[in-house]
Amino acid sequence: MFRTALRNVLAHKARLLMTVLAVMLGVAFVSGTLVFTSTISDAYQKSSQKGFTGVDVAIQPHREDGDKGKPGAAPDLGQGLLDRAAKVPGAASVTGSVNGFAAISDKKGKLLGEGFASSGANYYPGTGGKDPRYPMKSGRAPQAKGEIALDATTADRAGYKVGDTVRVSVNGPVLPQKVTGIFTTDDGNVAAGGSLALFDTPTAQKLYAKPGRFSEIDVKAAPGTSQTALKTELDKILPRDAEATTGKKLADDQAKIIATGMNGMKDGLLIFAGISLFVGIFIIANTFTMLVSQRTKELALMRAVGASRRQVTRSVLIEAFVVGAVAAVAGLVAGIGIGSGLRALMNGTGATVPDGPLVIPPSAIISSLVVGIVVTMLAAWLPGRRAAKIPPVAAMNSVHAVATTRSLVVRNSIGAVLAAAGVALVLVSKTQSILGMGAALLLVGVFVLTPLLSRPLIAAAAPVLRVFGISGKLARQNAVRNPRRTAATASALMIGLTLITGLTVIAGSVSKAIDKMATEAIKADYIVSMASRTPLSPDVEKKLSALDGVTASSPLRQSPSRIDGDFQQLVGVNSKTITDLTKLDFTKGSFAGLSGNKVVVDDKTARSYGWKLGSTLDTTFEDGKRGKLTVSGVYVGNDLMRGIMVDTRTLAPHQSEITDQQVMVKTKAGVSEASKESLHKALGDNPAILVQDKKDISESIAGAINLMLNMLYGLLAMAVIVAVLGVVNTLAMSVFERSQEIGMLRAIGLDRKGIKRMVRLESLVISLFGGVLGIGLGVFLGWAAGELIRNAMATYELVLPWGRMGIFLLLAAAVGVLAALWPARRAARLNMLSAIKAE
Incomplete structure (x- = not known):
């Protein structure tokens, strides 16, 4: 059986190449991540250790x-x-x-x-x-x-x-x-x-x-x-x-500290590697299903001459082991190259990394071999087991085991339960862990239900497909002929687009919320701060307030304190000008009483300590002196403005060193390039100081979000590439199984262009089916995650990025078109007589 398995691997090299590629990409991601993070961590650690060589x-x-x-x-x-x-x-x-x-x-x-x-x-x-x-x-x-x-x-x-x-x-x-x-x-x-x-x-x-x-x-x-x-x-x-x-x-x-910092990056990259491998499982299962279907009679003959079910299953698993081992070794080699390339890429973007050797940790080698082999064997086990269960006589007569009504009912019932449980968890989730668990259950449930969903959703495309005549009609029928295979192919694309769409919805909504927050909370024209976010000299505020064009300014100072036994940051502001620079909603009191020992507190802090208007706060200041502060107002806080605000004149005597975190400025001319230029010039055109209006603040935060989003797009592109291989695999399998049918179509007059069009349209329908499911699930999960964010960000509201979702749907269509190129060409080149005689 071992020799037979090896012969089968060598006999289907081209077919198994896609499986090797799918596994190799996932393994390369895993090993590349481990090599990259180990190399960077080692370089930083050795560099930091040099700094301690003269310190005993x-x-x-x-x-x-x-x-x-x-x-x-x-x-x-x-x-x-x-x-x-x-x-x-x-x-x-x-x-x-x-x-x-x-x-x-x-x-x-x-x-x-x-x-x-x-x-x-x-x-x-x-x-x-x-x-x-x-x-x-x-x-x-x-x-x-x-x-x-x-x-x-x-x-x-x-x-x-x-x-x-x-x-x-x-x-x-x-x-x-x-x-x-x-x-x-x-x-x-x-x-x-x-x-x-x-x-x-x-x-x-x-x-x-x-x-x-x-x-x-x-x-x-x-x-x-x-x-x-x-x-x-x-x-x-x-x-x-x-x-x-x-x-x-x-x-x-x-x-x-360095290792801990690298662990966050490593864990994030490994998650995306896991997604790619998970998507790759569909391809592996489809590949081995196709290989087994090609050898149905051969396996039946082996059963007839004495091979047991276990031996048949074992022969398929041996093939999977060989394929997985080859893919794992290739993935490890590719991963080492990826790790080295990522380091060079970081240096190329200006994020210089200390010099050091390329580190290939034992974990990268072990993980590559284990992941590549185990994933491949697990994915191949079900097709092998299914092949072993076909009775020899039925297989010899080319009677394939089709899914029974009972098995479909069981599958749909399990899928419905999982999907319902996932939706319920997502809807009631109050924490990220529950939301993540619900999202995972929903994705698995939809995957199980995809064969059921494929018929009505693909049928909805019938009016469009009719435009292409007989090729369009045949493409629709072929797409639903084997619902399980179509489901596995569409699900690979669905998972990638679900994540991409969900992240895009969250990122767009958060950017809008931050923009709204800045607009609603701040009346100041400009916020001045250090580019490094380190404290500013109080001379900056003095210099700005003395300018002719400045009508109001206030520093934002922070001073550690202890109130009612707990650590708190006191925020110092200019009580005379703060009302001209902010527009906070007060539930009780106002800024009017902010002077002397009076303070205003954000609503969340007030609620957590039970403070009300007139509450007395026993305070230990930064210098250790004790005093009492009185609450004169409670305002609705947000991420830009919150905390316990006190007049700077009250705070200054207790500070060992007076510094400002930010300075808020309002000018006569309002927001304009001329105003910004005059502020920059007053500060000596200092590149270390940022002068930002509300739009700049929103754009800087949105820029950071978009940068992270683009990085995630790049990482998820791996899953999309693997999904493309899956579509190619499915179409190749479909062409193989329908060789006779394609030969007959050619014989009765359908030309090569019609055959190509049929295969391409089938691929397009399957890809768009996966795209629609992915975008729909992504929007739902993005909305659910947004409800959690809304609890911490009052200005959050759902923003649907229609333009990007349209691009994602076009991406799914492009995947279908590209994936169909080789199978369509192969189908069109079949010899009609040979195909008709094929069994």
């Missing part, structure tokens, strides 16, 4: 007092602690570090680096006046205010040299700086496409901390002293608000 123990600020004391962050470390650390037994040297955000403009005024990865730090001269972390490639280290050193990668990218003047922004105002040196670094952010600017230590402390304060103290162990021993000694001198961590633990923690 790091002292960092740390707050351990839980709900007691100050709710703000732990204070930076002082010079006294650094001096004491230098005298600890086993300490060879100490380095005080200060760091934060530093945006660097190129010579055309555009922002260099990757936004959040644009950082600044201090050059700390140690032994011999040098900082071993940043060896100078040319020039010297910064020594005074107005001087910086640039990393070599950034300097090369922008064309900066020693002596050039660059525009730098830390928290808003532009700071012209002279480049005194170019250095090399192992910093992982720089390796990943970011930038690094170094200031002298006093300047960096003024920009990022306070004079004489450090954000971290790194200690190098003397020869013969272990990291653990050094940490033990340092623990003895640490104040309450600081902790010591070994360099090894820092590197390990960083590696875990």
